[in-house]
Amino acid sequence: MKQSQLFTKTQKKAPRDEESINAILLQRGGFIYKEMAGVYSFLPLGLRVLNKVADIIRDEMNKIEGQEVALSVLQPKGLWQKTGRWNEGIGKDVMYKCEGGEVGLGPTHEEMLTDIVKHHIQTEKDLPVAIYQIQAKFRKESRAKSGLLRGREFPMKDLYSFHVSDKDFKEYYKRVKQAYLKVFERCGLEAIVTEASGGEFSKEYSHEFQVLSEAGEDLITFCQKCHFSQNKEITDSKAGDKCPKCSSVLRQEKSIEVGNIFTLGTKYSQALGAFFTSRDGKKKPVVMGCYGLGLSRLIGTIVEVFHDKDGIIWPSETAPFQAHLIALPSADGKTAKQILTMSEKIYKDLSSQGIEVLFDERENKSAGEKFADADLIGCPYRLVISEKTLEKNSLELKKRNEQKLKLIEIAQLPALLGL
């Protein structure tokens, strides 16, 4: 994409009403726009990142036989009454309601999806089934000061699985855990699998994925040696204590919960009547699991973990563009034109090879302004076309997370950019 055609402009100053690094950098870069506390719109650069993250998640969910759907935001009161959640817990405190309190906006979709599945399964043969969606969730958050880390409206992936038995659920649960780790790995993040409160269910099948960060609202105790980890909410252990599993010294740090997976048992299937007929002819309630992953929180976490004083440093697979191609200005009009022509050619070459390039061909910007924008936006590679390029048929390449410049021949570019 040509940068002059991108309607968003970068901002030098941080927005007045933001405290968190992710909100500041993402707004300064033109990725998002704040509509109100906890509510952000995604602008072209931000939507590109969101789509990248969604593609990673979709890919990993499809690998574990997830079937994608898109459920409505508007939620029927009747279903929530059947599970007793309309006037209690999440339905009472967290769910937005409209139409005189008669219609809810989905904070989660157990009720609706269990109702749908109920109408499509009959016998043991129809199970297991895993269904997910990537869709906006709405939650009344009293604290919404952490930018994308805690939203009132935010895109979320929610996967639900339906099984004939606890045994089958547990096997699938392990596969989801691995799929989640793969998602975070592809997003460049190291996630710690943390034991969490199982609520009314066994905590053996309730885990959070935590990423260490000063911006986090969670506190986890963890062992670096054997990977034992617990949310502070469920443990009295503290930093310096001995790991109950391997006796190493425990650490305690702030972290961001980027995902959670847990058992639902038969709570929803019983309340909503999702039964199947087993091989021995008995009617049994479906055993369920639930697996959440907030996309905007994930993006916010990436920014919290990967940035420096100049801007964002996107991990490769989540970057809005792989390369930021910069045509430098020149005092000499003729040279400036030659630089632009050569840049245009390289832009077209790379694009035609499938490399996503943001091409800064703006003529009224100084080298300094262009570099500052590139640092802020944070594409993995910066390619600079200058007078030197004209002379030597080579360009300056810099990785966003490295200091050193590399002079490379243009023909080497595709290989260097991973093609």
Added chain:
Amino acid sequence: MKQSQLFTKTQKKAPRDEESINAILLQRGGFIYKEMAGVYSFLPLGLRVLNKVADIIRDEMNKIEGQEVALSVLQPKGLWQKTGRWNEGIGKDVMYKCEGGEVGLGPTHEEMLTDIVKHHIQTEKDLPVAIYQIQAKFRKESRAKSGLLRGREFPMKDLYSFHVSDKDFKEYYKRVKQAYLKVFERCGLEAIVTEASGGEFSKEYSHEFQVLSEAGEDLITFCQKCHFSQNKEITDSKAGDKCPKCSSVLRQEKSIEVGNIFTLGTKYSQALGAFFTSRDGKKKPVVMGCYGLGLSRLIGTIVEVFHDKDGIIWPSETAPFQAHLIALPSADGKTAKQILTMSEKIYKDLSSQGIEVLFDERENKSAGEKFADADLIGCPYRLVISEKTLEKNSLELKKRNEQKLKLIEIAQLPALLGL
């Protein structure tokens, strides 16, 4: 995809509470699920169609320099107060509100997007700009009995354009009109461009795209010869009258409005302060246009236009799968196994060549049940593997909208399916 793994099942009977053909067929086929009047969730088959339609629209919007964003559903009251629409018109009658009436759910996004653009444009050089999104809209519809044709929550593409002058807007308007016609053409639909009420603006730049259908709620007068057409709302002309342009005989028929495009002038830019500095140093309000297209209504229209008594007949580019591959049962167990093995091989071959195939490998279904499902789901091609296939290395191919069967050699398949 293997049909046994698809969690949805087809239904022989129409749902009790639906009158419209699109809602009945789409629910029977397992494409959608009704949550409440005017609110449908998209199940795997329906989501595939929705994504196909979204891809077509996205492609055509990108071709006319549309930049994609994803704005929030939650709308700040303050912006709507500035345009006077919070307590009037669409804001009063159509917008859902929650939080004691202090937060709205977007029925349209002029206010929010004008506010965003205002913060990113300064001079004439920053314009024109065209921005679109494909996102859920929410509207309190009193009549919501037409399935996907009139929803309370529905996916919509809304494009807004921002210009320095009326002249520039008008040129872009013409390009959008052509892009819309291209979208409908790719969806297999013949859309009639109809003059509509321009509201407070000139009706010269206010058009609807109408598709003739008995299910339509609109009534249009049109000339088949010179393409003159008017919505009944703005004309007294009737069937049999002379066309005011070419004197042919006018027809009048029911139709579905599948899209609309119109001018916004400077109403929103003035109210919200979206000004730019022109070359002569003057501050001027941005001139705007607005272009809507409901995706679910488009899908509903396709079903209304393309179906027969047995089910849906998807136009190629909108079909959930290009081909429905059916492994027929056999009374002889050994033969049945050979049929399955051969089908599996063809399924893998076609899939690896990028052809999207729904593979009916269910072992407990009769030929009749399988054919009925294929007719209902409505993929363009049906491929049948039977005992005959084993003998002759050829299979039966039937186009969904044709009666005749064709016996073709397996090697010919990719070419026939358009590769």
